[in-house]
Amino acid sequence: MVEDDVCADQSVWDACGLPDPINRGFLFLDDDLIHLTRCLELASKGRGHVSPNPRVGAVLLSSAGVVVAEGYHRCYGEVHAEVVAMTSCTRDKSQGGTLFINLEPCCYTGHTPPCTDAIVSAGIKRVVISTSDPNPKVNGKGIKFLREQGILVSIGTNSKEAEYFNRGYFNYILRQRSWCAAKIALSIDGKMANKSGLSKWITGNEARRAAHAMRADHDGIMVGRKTVQLDNPELTVRMTDGPNPVRIVLTATGKIPTNSAIASTTSMVRTIMVVDEKSVIDKDLSNIELLRLPCNEHGEIDPRLILQELPGYGVLSVLIEGGAGVLSSFMNADLLDEISIGTAPTIIGEGISPMEHFAPTSWAQRPKYSLKSYNKAGSDLITTYIREDRTFSQD
Numbered sequence: 001m002v003e004d005d006v007c008a009d010q011s012v013w014d015a016c017g018l019p020d021p022i023n024r025g026f027l028f029l030d031d032d033l034i035h036l037t038r039c040l041e042l043a044s045k046g047r048g049h050v051s052p053n054p055r056v057g058a059v060l061l062s063s064a065g066v067v068v069a070e071g072y073h074r075c076y077g078e079v080h081a082e083v084v085a086m087t088s089c090t091r092d093k094s095q096g097g098t099l100f101i102n103l104e105p106c107c108y109t110g111h112t113p114p115c116t117d118a119i120v121s122a123g124i125k126r127v128v129i130s131t132s133d134p135n136p137k138v139n140g141k142g143i144k145f146l147r148e149q150g151i152l153v154s155i156g157t158n159s160k161e162a163e164y165f166n167r168g169y170f171n172y173i174l175r176q177r178s179w180c181a182a183k184i185a186l187s188i189d190g191k192m193a194n195k196s197g198l199s200k201w202i203t204g205n206e207a208r209r210a211a212h213a214m215r216a217d218h219d220g221i222m223v224g225r226k227t228v229q230l231d232n233p234e235l236t237v238r239m240t241d242g243p244n245p246v247r248i249v250l251t252a253t254g255k256i257p258t259n260s261a262i263a264s265t266t267s268m269v270r271t272i273m274v275v276d277e278k279s280v281i282d283k284d285l286s287n288i289e290l291l292r293l294p295c296n297e298h299g300e301i302d303p304r305l306i307l308q309e310l311p312g313y314g315v316l317s318v319l320i321e322g323g324a325g326v327l328s329s330f331m332n333a334d335l336l337d338e339i340s341i342g343t344a345p346t347i348i349g350e351g352i353s354p355m356e357h358f359a360p361t362s363w364a365q366r367p368k369y370s371l372k373s374y375n376k377a378g379s380d381l382i383t384t385y386i387r388e389d390r391t392f393s394q395d
């Protein structure tokens with residue numbers, strides 16, 4: 001995202017005892033990836049608390065190459081990751097040290113003063129960054145400032161992984177809407193339920209545990225009114241550790257059963273209903289935030305509008321968990337950035353397919369995805385796909 005450049009001042013390299021960069025723009029040392037991977041691990045501790053900010057973690061190495069501090073951005077509006085790390089140790093430990101961070105340090109005053117100033121004050125000699133910050137107030141300026149101060153900056157070792165890790169943030173900044181993923185459990189023959197709507201359970205325990213981990217990785221989890229009525233899900237994270245995402249129910253009419261698992265747990269788990277702006281809400285539905293949007297002549301709310309509004313509720317990434325109506329309407333608007341399929345070794349035959357209401361404009365126009373990962377979960381297979389044009393790097 002920014003043009004890579006290394007510090008031009010040879011004396012700085014010499015003073016640090018680091019090898020010369022082989023290629024201009026790249027200087028990676030053996031352990032860089034280990035520390036940057038640790039940054040992502042630390043950053044994920046901020047899940048559920050930092051949006052609409054990115055998840056950021058930092059590792060500080062002394063000049064002797066020993067890890068002396070770690071930190072992560074804990075909560076929106078609070079101290080940034082690298083400052084948490086640098087202030088947790090004394091100046092003699094940071095002097096001449098190396099700072100690892102999964103996002104370019106900020107260089108402007110927001111809720112907190114610029115991290116770049118703190119890095120200079122701490123006497124850091126080298127900063128290793130996974131990826132630049134797409135925020136226009138930062139984007140490359142943090143790196144440029146550090147280099148102007150004679151600090152060595154390496155960037156890009158695990159940029160793709162770091163961008164995917166913060167895909168909610170990157171998508172929000174670059175496309176002004178929430179990242180939208182879908183999680184679907186299917187039979188071998190691609191059905192999500194039989195003709196009567198029965199779907200509990202297609203996949204086994206391990207795949208469902210992975211699905212709970214997926215929930216915890218998103219700010220929001222979304223279903224339609226029909227899923228609330230038919231499946232009565234709780235939509236919380238129970239089979240693994242992690243924060244509960246905000247539950248989002250699409251119900252243009254504003255109606256869901258007042259005795260449903262969702263309606264009865266709204267005091268415990270944040271819940272939003274996306275409703276027609278004119279709908280009247282049942283008085284028995286309490287503690288529910290309302291996102292009121294206009295409906296079209298078919299009584300549907302524009303899915304793009306929903307994704308554009310959700311960042312305002314602190315939801316930068318949302319996981320759709322069905323059903324076919326909601327999935328198809330987001331697919332029709334080409335808004336499914338990521339799809340995770342849990343395939344179980346069973347055949348349903350006549351039944352419901354997840355995109356049965358999706359009508360591609362032509363064969364040539366059918367949406368294309370690239371395979372991101374595939375994992376065995378018990379006797380099921382979990383495959384994840386990313387819509388082809390939805391990555392963030394320019395390469």
Ligand code: AOF
Nearest residue numbers: 056073080081105106110111112115135
């Ligand atoms: C960093 N380290 O740990 C984070 C950064 O006004 P604030 O304090 O909420 O700052 C928000 C912006 O700071 C955010 O949009 C992004 O550009 C950057 N986030 N930067 O150096 C961090 N979380």
Ligand code: ZN
Nearest residue numbers: 080105106115
């Ligand atoms: Zn900062």
